[in-house]
Amino acid sequence: MARLTSSFLTLLLSSLAVLVKADTCSEVASTxxxxxxxxxxxxxxxxxxxxxxxxxxxxxxxxxxxxxxxxxxxxxxxxxxxxxxxxxxxxxxxxxxxxxxxxxxxxxxxTQRMDGVIIDQATGIVRAGPGNRLDGIAAKLQGTGWTFVGGRIGNTGIGGLILGGGLSYMSAQYGWSASSVIGYELILPNATVTTVTATSDPDLFKSLKGGGNNFGVVTTYILQARRQGLVWGGNVAYARSPTTDARLLKAVRDFTEYNTDPKAAVIVTAERTNINLIDSWILFLFYDGPTPPSGMFTNFTTAVGVPIVNTCRTRTYADLMAFSNWVIVPASIITIGTETIPLPSLSNQDILTSIHAHWRNVSSTVLAVPGIIASIAFQPFPKAIASEAQSRSQDLIDVPPDADRMILEINYSFLLPSDYNRMADTMEATYNGVRQRVLAAQQVGKLPDVYLPIFMNYGFYRQDYFGRLKPESRELARSVAERVDPDGLFRTRTGGWKP
Incomplete structure (x- = not known):
């Protein structure tokens, strides 16, 4: 009996030890x-x-x-x-x-405590921790003459931005944000610290550019910064009308195809809400220089009419990043989805009109939802961005410069958790409707049949990110994930899309 009791006690103590060990929080705190x-x-x-x-x-x-x-x-x-x-x-x-x-x-x-930024003033090579946000890293680089090719909203963390690719005001000059990464300090799933470069592990290096959180934890991004002086930018807003719709949709279409100055960038956003019946267009205009060339943005300003708001001016890049945070809706549930579409020709401009009308129809069904703000952003993705990305570094997104495209960002924000499933269905109906219109237009030859990946940084969790990549990119990501994470630490125990 004593032997049995002793064996039972040993087993019990062993089991308790396993349970204690299984608590990561206690283990980290105590050891x-x-x-x-x-x-x-x-x-x-x-x-x-x-x-x-x-x-x-x-x-x-x-x-x-x-x-x-x-x-x-x-x-x-x-x-x-x-x-x-x-x-x-x-x-x-x-x-x-x-x-x-x-x-x-x-x-x-x-990663909040890992927010260091160290720059080699001679080369512009930056070592930045993942705890940085875009406004923070821009402020730290202010005065150095260099900047990071980041996103457009200052509060964005650089970690998620870069691992998803990262679309920048400067992408027509330098490609994705990820295109400027020359090395990653990475903690592999087996807890090994390594530095990944294009020569040390080319497949892993490529997979980290558009592959998300599947390969470990990046603790330092080694970036090639770009020369930076004063910029010109801000927002222009117009009240919505059918005439304004037509002019701005044509303006963003024409800019995508005809603009030849890679320093210029635009985002054209339609926004509506039940708060004071707001129904408007908000434009993000940017020029990588103190003053844009004459006429650069005429189609977005004087050709449309007198704006309600115009905050465009010459400023530092750090100031622009800090200013951009007005777009974040506090104390709200936010959903973001996306679609990539081929740029319609001038003769098929009605496709953009149809997509915009579809968004208005779907968003109309939820305008009574408390706190609703609905928006759709038309973002140029010209051949120049694809060309710059491919010339600088291989990535999983791997878009060829064979056609001009647009990336659409669809946002719904609202207040109540009880509306989450309804709004998720609304989001799905919105991007699926865009996709159906694109496929239908491709079938009748009104749009070119080109590769249309989903942009990870804007993807909704129900969208099939890896399924929309090229098969060879998807297979590379899968094989690399299995190689570096054979036990599935990141593949099975974290959220996000999995290859």
Missing amino acids: TAIEVSTPLQVSYIAEQQEYWSTSCAALKPSCIIFPKNASEVAKVISILNTNSERFAVKSGGHSPNNEFASVAGGPLIS
Whole structure:
């Protein structure tokens, strides 16, 4: 009996030890000096508020871990390898897709403390931590004469932006944000710290450009910065009317095809809400220089009429990034979806009109939803962007410069969690309707039959990101993920699209 009791006690103690070991938060807190924050602590509460969407903030991690460097991240990953907990890694928290950078009941690794920016003034090579946001890195580089080819909204974290590709005001000059990466300091799923370059591991290097969070944790981005002086930019807004619709849709179509100045960029956004019956167009205009050439943006300004608002002016790039944060809707659930379309010819301009009308029809069905703000952005994706991206670095997106395209960004923000499923269905109906119109136009020869990947940074969780890549890109991502993560740490225990 004593022997049986002793054996039972040994088994019980062993089981309890496994259970304790299985708790990443307790293990990190008790065996390392890494900062661990629990739900009642101020740092935990503050970090949970740093999501663009309240649906992500509503997912409560068991703790938030704040590593300060690569070795600390490696320790956390090593501990995660001893258990089966789901976890997430967060850069800026701008992805509104639940569990892409958020988690319920498991540990959240926040990169907030890894926000260093070191620049070699002679070469423009920058080492930047994933805890940086675009406005932060722009401010740190201000005065150096260099800048990072980042996105358009300052509050965006550089980690998610770069791993998804990253579309920039300067993409016609330099390709994707990822095109400027020359190396990654990466914590592999087996907790090994390595530096990935085009020569050290070309397949992994390529897979990190458009492959998302499937290959480990990037702790430093080694970037080639670009020379930067004063820029010109801001927003122009117009009240919506059928005439304004037609003129702006034609203006953005013509800009995509005919603009030959890679320093110029535009985003043309239609927005509507039930708040004070707002129904408007908001334009983002940018020129990489203190003043745009005469007539550069005439089709977006004087040809349309007198704007309600015009904030365009000469400014620093850091100022533009900080100014852009007005677009973030506080205390709201946000959903973002996307489609890529071939640019219609002048004779088939009605396709853009049809897509815009489709968006208006679908968004009309949810205008009574509390706090609703609906928008669709028409973003030029000319051959120049594809050409610059391909010439600088291979990536999974791999768009050839064979046609001009547009990337559409579709946004719905609203207040109540009870409306989440309805709004997810609305989002799906919106981008599916765009896709159906494109396929129908291609079948009758009104649009060219070209490769149309989904842009990861704008993708909705229901969209098939890897399924829309070229088969060889999808297979490369799958094979690399299986090679570097044979036990499926990132492939099975984190959110996001999986190859």
